[in-house]
Amino acid sequence: MYSIILATASRYLLLLLQMFSLFLLFRGHNEPGGGFVGGLVAAAAYALYFIANGIAEAEKLLQIDPFYLIAAGLLLAVSSTMPSLAAGMNVMTGIWFDTGTALFGKVGTPLLFDTGVYFLVLGVTLEIIFSLAEGDLQ
Amino acid sequence: MRETAGGILVLLGTFFILISAIGIFRMPDLYTRMSATTKASTLGIGLVLAGTVLYWFDIAIAARAISIIVFLFLTAPVAAHIIGRAAYFDGVPLWKHTKIDELAEDLKNRGEDSE
Amino acid sequence: MNHLLYNILLAIAWTLLTGEATIPTFTAGLVIGYLLLWISRPALGGGAYFRKIPLVFMFMLFFIKELLIANLKVAFDILTPKDYMEPGIIAFPLDARTDMEITLFANLLTLTPGTLSLDVSRDRKTLYVHALYVTSADAFRKELKEGLEKRLLDVLR
Amino acid sequence: MIGFAVSAAAPFFYRRFPGYFGWIAVSFPLFLFFSFTSFYPRIAAGEVLRETVFWVPSLGINLSFLLDGLSFTFALIITLIGAAVFLYAGTYMKHYGHASRFFVYIGLFMTSMLGLVLSDNIAAMFVFWELTGISSFLLIGFSHHKEQSRKSAMQALLVTGGGGLALLAGLILLYGISGTFEFSGLYPKRHLIVNSPLYPAATVLVMLGAFTKSAQFPFHFWLPNAMEAPTPVSAYLHSATMVKAGIYLLARMNHVLGGTALWQDTLLVVGAVTMVCSALLAFNQTDLKKLLAYSTLSVLGTLTMMIGIGSELAIKAFFIYLIAHSLYKGTLFLVAGTIDHAAGSRDTGVLGGLGRAMPFTMATAMLASFSMMGVIPLVGFIGKETLYASILEMEEWSRYLIAAAVIANGLLVMITLVAGIRPFFGSMRRLPSVPHEAPFAMLAGPACLAVLGLLAGLFPDFFMGAMLDWLASSVLADTLTFRIKLWHGFNEVLFLSFLTLLCGMLFYAARIKLLPCLHGRHITPVLKPSSWYDAALAGMLRVARWQTRILQNGSLRNYITVIVLTAVTLAVSVLAGSFSAFPEIPALDVTFYEVVIVSIILVSILVLITSSSRLKAVIALGVTGFSTGIIFILYSAPDLALTTFAIETLGVILFVLVLYRLPRFTSYSTTASRARDAAIACVFGIFMALMVLYTVSGELDSGLKRYFAGASLPEGKGRNIVNVILVDFRAIDTLGEITVLAVAAIGVFAMLKLTLKGGSR
Amino acid sequence: MTLLLAIVTGSLYAAGIFLILRRNMVKVIFGLILLGHAANLLIFTVGRLTKGIPAFVPEGSDMLTGRFADPLPQALILTAIVIGFGVQAFTIVLFKRTWLTLGTEDLDMMKTTDEPPKE
């Protein structure tokens, strides 16, 4: 079910979607969006690529075992709880840096948390899709 | 004035949207429905969004509206193509008044060649 | 394509200079940048950019015209009770070669009401098109060949 | 007092040095025996010794011990017979294997039994009570490869365990009335207890416990079956000690619960019935041990009856009888074991003429048998005499009871003749093994006990005379003095004794005639409540299987139906009871597009339910989800809408990847079941809709909402309040949420990639 | 609209329950998903509806005042949706696996784990 039209389009859309997913992640604190939706859109990009080009191509594109993404996402999310523990504050208390940027808004541990969510969602979704797709091949 | 122009664009857009809705309801087979409708709605949405841009007249809004338009114009034909193709190979029948089907002929020939 | 990048950079610089992040400012920046680049042709070279921009504009205008006409035609057919359609699937021999060319052409064709790219043959030489108004297959092919495909390839090549 | 501590430590001691040899083992009970006798002077002086180790003081449960006449007597019996049995078992158990286990169990038992009789705290007593039950269970099932053995053990455990539970209930009720678990604390509150409305229940429950333990009719059946145990166990637990725990309890409680018609009459009747019936049941037994077991039952009945009579004389008779029985029955059981050991059979029809081969055993058996038959000058004679005397003393019922007692005792004489005397006389038959005299270790114990019986009979005053007064005082409130003598002269009582012997001879003679007729025929089921037990067990199992088949029938639909109906029924019963009015219907201010969205959702749901195609259903589901998303947009929840759309689309992808391998969307259920399910579903749906309406009809004053609005930007550094809640205010929710996702991914992966061959492990 | 949403919620619950009472496994999946939707919509509705004023702190202001949508139920639903998604993904694959392994989609054929012991 390979279509050259879809395959070509998917290659260009991939970048577009990935960029948009990051955009959703970073401004989620101020506008609709956030790590979860961002992660889903990123996963959607890969899903599109997979449908257009096949599972092998998609896995090659990702390069990394989705489980490591999951683990990394969880680790990021958990590690955002650590600074406050180390500082003797209540666990998960947000710690913010004074510098802010136009795109991100303020930078702080909650953003780290959201980034963890992003990676985790990406990893989870891809793991599920890839497992299912590989299951098909068997 | 600008807002009024926006309003008119919106109305125009919704007109095309309605057309496509009626089209998809009225057309005889899948392919004609797709031919008739996907673009009409794409155009319609484009117009509505353009109206939105005019109404707000703000770069952030424009960026969003334009990205939607661009994205739609990029993806709508691909989507139409992929469905049409899948439907065709899935055996969705053509309208009985369809004049010619060169794809079917070629497929038949190709099939004979390869066998 | 470097010139396009320059042009956009100039537009952004313009926007920043004016300190007004609005559409008109940015559009103005684009136009001014284009003019500046055109003026500085001897220094920067790259005639293709200036040749193509008008072509792109022309193509866009052509396409929008086609889009509107076709849309209205189909709309008329939809809104009136009688059906004027004579649909059919036509094999169209492609001149477009690269993935990009084929994809763009097929998509633009699909975008135009009344036509729908159904499939590309495995040897990538034929595009199968479903069309609503096929009076004659050869006429249809000819019209497409000289119209959309030619103009598109002009822009791309 | 140190004796208690040693007894408590004993089983642990034991496990470390598994006493293979009776000689080592016997030192333990002997030591205890002598340490108890050392208290004799103080007990005799009327002292009551107490010792308390705090255990669970907040529940009033402590290891408090009480040494008075009653417990003293029992303690002596337990340790003395224990010594004999240990010594005997050291040799006897050699051919059983796992002898060390046996000693662990029996040591555990002895300790528990001592604990039982010494406890002042009834809850602690109950603990020991149950422990004796468990060790009895282990000992009955000692030959565990025999199915009969296992069955009997289970039967004994269930019957006594069930009684134990009744006892527990009774004890707790008593506690509820009196506020104390100490026997010594209960005595002064007797009045309170007897007048309580709970008194009958408590009394019946306590009696149930005692009756089952002491195998009173109709719970007697487990005891003969318990003869599957090795002989030392039968001798020790099932004649001399454990079965007397119930009797002990009755005697102990006599103080507290006694004096009422309920108590006295019940004991009297149950005891008398047990006494006679079990003796009758012995009639067609041919197994040595079973014969002895039925005689034990009869004696237990007699003892119960004597408490029921409750006069001072009766209580004294009770004690004499108790001691006498322990001595002779222990001996006889051990002799039976010796015979079995030597001759390889316990069938009275086969055994005979063993006297020549085993003269010492015969002598021992003779002594014990005569005591059991009540022949002068053995202690059994005194016991019987006193018994008759106490019955004659009664005002009512005396005549019937005398008849019953004479018949029962006559039957006992017959049993003795069959089991204790006949095997040694007559001609020797062909036996499974050549009989030989028992080794000294197996002889010493029973012989000592038998001789002790003789001595106690000859010198009753020395052995028991002084004791009896204060013994009786530990069961009764006040005492008279009564001198026991071997010889009271020719009187009514003596006549009865002779009558008894005569009866016994007659029964014996008749038995030879009757036996063929009785053989193979069942005595009426009424007399054999073990069939009740079997029926109850089978009935319980049938009910169990039935209810399991009904409830746990494997059909997921039924499970869900039950759950949903339970929820609805409960909720409706609340609503029906209290809501008179329908919830206030909110004003219907809707716009056209809202109606469109809602009707799309409703139609999609309908399509989904009725659809016969999977993909159509997926699409309908997608539409439902997307429309929900639109509702979220309409009502100010853009983040929700975003997420819903994203999830729905992913759901579609998922379905698409999964679906074409999934089965058809065929419908299996019948129209009727569909209608029924639809009705259930509708009821639940209406209920939930009503819940929504009820809820929104009230005011919601959410301080949280206002707080978030104020704190989101300054403290949470974000304008998107929903997102700030997710990653900051309630970040730990989100942490859990992403964990769920991670685990789900693992699950999907594992399910698709890992398939073990073969069945489940 | 609250009334309509109450009706929708009720219908979703009813349809969900009806579907999980089917013998066909695939229908049960759909039922479970509908139940998820139903719960989400219920929370949304009982959290009170507010039209057109999302809970965003406006630019140039430190806090949100006046009438606005309650963000907490939204956050709860978000969490519930995501959790529901994970669980449903698992469930779908579980059902597929079951079908591939057991070769049936009829739940009434799946009673071995509850079979009464053979006499």
Place this chain on the structure above:
Amino acid sequence: MNQILVFPILFPLLSAITMLFFRRSVAIQRIISILSSFLLLAAAGWLLAAVISGGMLTVQVGGWRAPFGITLAADLLSAVMVAASALIGLTTVLYSLATIDRERERFFYYPLLQFLMMGINGAFLTGDVFNLYVWFEVMLISSFVLLVLGGTPVQLEGAIKYVTINLLSSSVFLAAAGILYGMAGTLNMADLARITPHLPQQNLLTVVSVLFMITFGVKAAVFPLFFWLPASYHTPPVAVSAIFAGLLTKVGVYALIRFFTTIFSHEAVFIDEVLLAASALTMLSGVLGAAAQYDFRRLLSFHIISQIGYMIFGLALHSPLAIAGALFYIVHNIIAKTNLFYISGIVERITGTYDLKKAGGVYAGHPVIGMLFLIPALALAGIPPLSGFWAKFVIIKAGFQAGEYAVTGIALLVGLLTLFSMMKIWNEAFLKDLPQPQVEGNRYETMGFGRRLLFFSPVVVLGLVTVLLGVFFEPVFRLAETAAAQLLDTQAYITPVLGRVK
């Protein structure tokens, strides 16, 4: 200091994450599992000690004041539950090391156990209704995956029922939580405890509490909501059955206790009547179900239900003594029941089957195992002086005190039937000779010493705990009484969480 409250949630999570990173190396995962389980036990012990000495601990997660953020709170009940589950977690990991096959180990078995522990601990520690839902889901999804890991047909069949019914109950939970928020405007348990008595729609509140009762009743396997349990618990590897049996249903019971002492404390009458009836039926139908079984683990599964009945009975009586009894019953049951499942695994290794009719001869060959079985079995049947006796004793005493003679009578009868079932196992699996000698090689004999050590140490440890709980009942009971007093004093829960509220 208060932050130790988070450790029982964070430790398992962190170790699970680490194991995900080492997904290719089972050896490393095993080591991490052991380490983290010990750490968890230490943390739980520390927490318990801290709560005993210093009273209730609370943490406002993220530093947000009480009703606004999420509060983690450990009163005595929570701390004890966490400690008990940490113990079970540790023993299960050890037992798993000996019994779980290589394939399952490779497919994330150990991380899943840790995720499960995280969910369970989270449920015990949270002070927020919705957060409880989240932890329930963490626990559920982990249990789903553990249940199907391996994908054998019976596992799948069992899982379908387990999953479907639990998802239904989750949906009800969500609805109930939503309605509760819609009524009270808060989700914090302490805040709810403060507000609920003053809400205008008290009847609606009762209905909501019924919904909670249903959802927790399903998790706790109360009559007539228990069907998923006997359908599934005997299907996974025995280590998984064991930890499920020990902990999962108890979380449901915990939630019931928490909700119906803290949040809905003031409207006990109707609920208590329902709970009372449910408890009697639960006890009876569970034990009867068990009586009908001849599969070791299915029999035990039905007993779980039966014993849940006792706990619910304690809750329904709603007196300090009854609650204390219920609490002790939970702890006793967690330990004894898990142990019995472990032993069922040992018996299976020796005899090659869980079918009691086909098993046999264990006692003859391995008397020590027999004794190890008798400890939890007799404890379960309520034989003194083991822990179960006290559990039963206290509950029965409370039952009589409350004048509930009928249900108390049932409780006693059920005790007898429990004894019957346990002795059936004893007779069939231990005493009876093995009916047919095993065909294939005995998997028990081939075990190495190290493995056998891992195999037995959990059983020995839990058996020891059972005995100790019985023998040294006084301090434990004092603790239970204190916990019960805490539970029944709503203000004692509200104040530490919310601070002083007017």
Place this chain on the structure above:
Amino acid sequence: MTIIELSVDTAVAVIGLSILIIFMRLVIGPSIADRVVALDLLSANAIAFIAVYSIKNDSTTFLDVGIIVAILAFLGTVAFAFYLGKGKKQ
């Protein structure tokens, strides 16, 4: 009532009507592909609706949702097509 208000109100109504019409096609089918096309068109209508609704409510927050809808609708359509394609091949 200004022109913009009028046109927005009209637009909302017309889009609602179109959605209904398309939904009918969705229900009728007959082929799966027909339904997919209808679904695609429905999501396009949703985007238009969102745009108009943002004008109506004078709130820009919703436009972002529009982008997501566009992306996801495309993805969903492709997924369905993928499914149809698979069905043919196997």
